[in-house]
Amino acid sequence: MASFAEAAAMRRAIALSAAGLGTTSPNPPVGCILLGPSGRIVGEGYHERKGEAHAEAQALAAAGPLAAGATAVVTLEPCNHQGRTPPCRQLLIDAGIRRAVVAVIDPTSRGEGGVAELRRAGVDVETGVLAGEAQAVLGDWLAGLRNRRPAITWPYLITGRGVEALPAATGEAQLLRLNADAVLAADGTVREAVPGSHGKGILALEDQPPGTSAAEAAAALYDGGVRRLLLGGGHGAAAPFLDAGLVDRVLAFLPNGNASSRPAAGLPWPLLPPGFVITGTVRTGSFVRVDGQPEALR
Ligand SMILES: [Zn+2]
Numbered sequence: 644m645a646s647f648a649e650a651a652a653m654r655r656a657i658a659l660s661a662a663g664l665g666t667t668s669p670n671p672p673v674g675c676i677l678l679g680p681s682g683r684i685v686g687e688g689y690h691e692r693k694g695e696a697h698a699e700a701q702a703l704a705a706a707g708p709l710a711a712g713a714t715a716v717v718t719l720e721p722c723n724h725q726g727r728t729p730p731c732r733q734l735l736i737d738a739g740i741r742r743a744v745v746a747v748i749d750p751t752s753r754g755e756g757g758v759a760e761l762r763r764a765g766v767d768v769e770t771g772v773l774a775g776e777a778q779a780v781l782g783d784w785l786a787g788l789r790n791r792r793p794a795i796t797w798p799y800l801i802t803g804r805g806v807e808a809l810p811a812a813t814g815e816a817q818l819l820r821l822n823a824d825a826v827l828a829a830d831g832t833v834r835e836a837v838p839g840s841h842g843k844g845i846l847a848l849e850d851q852p853p854g855t856s857a858a859e860a861a862a863a864l865y866d867g868g869v870r871r872l873l874l875g876g877g878h879g880a881a882a883p884f885l886d887a888g889l890v891d892r893v894l895a896f897l898p899n900g901n902a903s904s905r906p907a908a909g910l911p912w913p914l915l916p917p918g919f920v921i922t923g924t925v926r927t928g929s930f931v932r933v934d935g936q937p938e939a940l941r
Pocket of ligand 1: 697698
């Protein structure tokens with residue numbers, strides 16, 4: 644069973660991995676902590692971009708010789724393939740890691756991944772440690788593997804005129820882009836959410852021609868490397884995605900400031916699309932933001 648120190652380190656590894664949201668796709672956001680024999684952290688790292696060092700390599704580089712005999716705490720099963728970088732399980736074995744604690748098994752490894760190789764090399768491996776909590780960061784990447792489409796979030800502004808796009812210049816919209824891979828605008832154009840954040844030539848983003856169905860657009864963006872997609876536009880642009888059941892999260896922004904008012908008529912619905920339920924609320928600078936999910940996903 645994972646020790647208290649290992650579980651605590653896993654939570655830190657999960658937090659570190661979130662720094663890769665919006666930059667690692669199509670790779671997963673992963674974090675790694677190395678614990679020395681006394682339980683002290685001797686190195687840590689996360690994966691930032693495809694083609695750059697994986698989380699384990701970053702943590703090993705930070706630890707240097709202190710990695711020998713250490714325990715590696717990793718949010719996702721160490722990889723076992725020679726890609727642009729050497730397989731992490733070999734780096735861990737070569738560094739003299741004694742034990743590995745893993746949250747989520749990589750579904751693409753089919754049991755032939757790093758865990759099997761680490762065990763073969765005599766490393767003590769424990770899996771499934773805080774696997775549920777690790778979903779907070781890895782959840783969208785894992786869902787992408789299952790659904791072959793990105794996780795889709797639609798932020799919108801509710802005004803007296805209707806359900807409109809959240810203005811791109813707001814701090815709230817900037818923050819959302821920082822955590823996303825791409826934005827699909829109402830006219831079908833596709834842009835990297837933060838230009839240059841994934842590195843050159845990593846994402847293949849193609850504008851979606853008129854007549855493309857929501858499912859086709861989502862699949863094409865997934866194939867282009869997008870794992871977290873923001874829908875730009877108001878109700879008209881989002882409706883095909885809502886109708887197809889492809890919206891995973893909605894973020895409703897209500898202007899904050901009228902303690903007594905009578906909303907104008909003309910809204911398609913008062914706050915959330917039909918079938919969506921509230922999962923959280925927060926007051927931001929100028930708005931109240933209400934987060935919603937399809938009831939079936941809760
Ligand atoms: Zn790796």
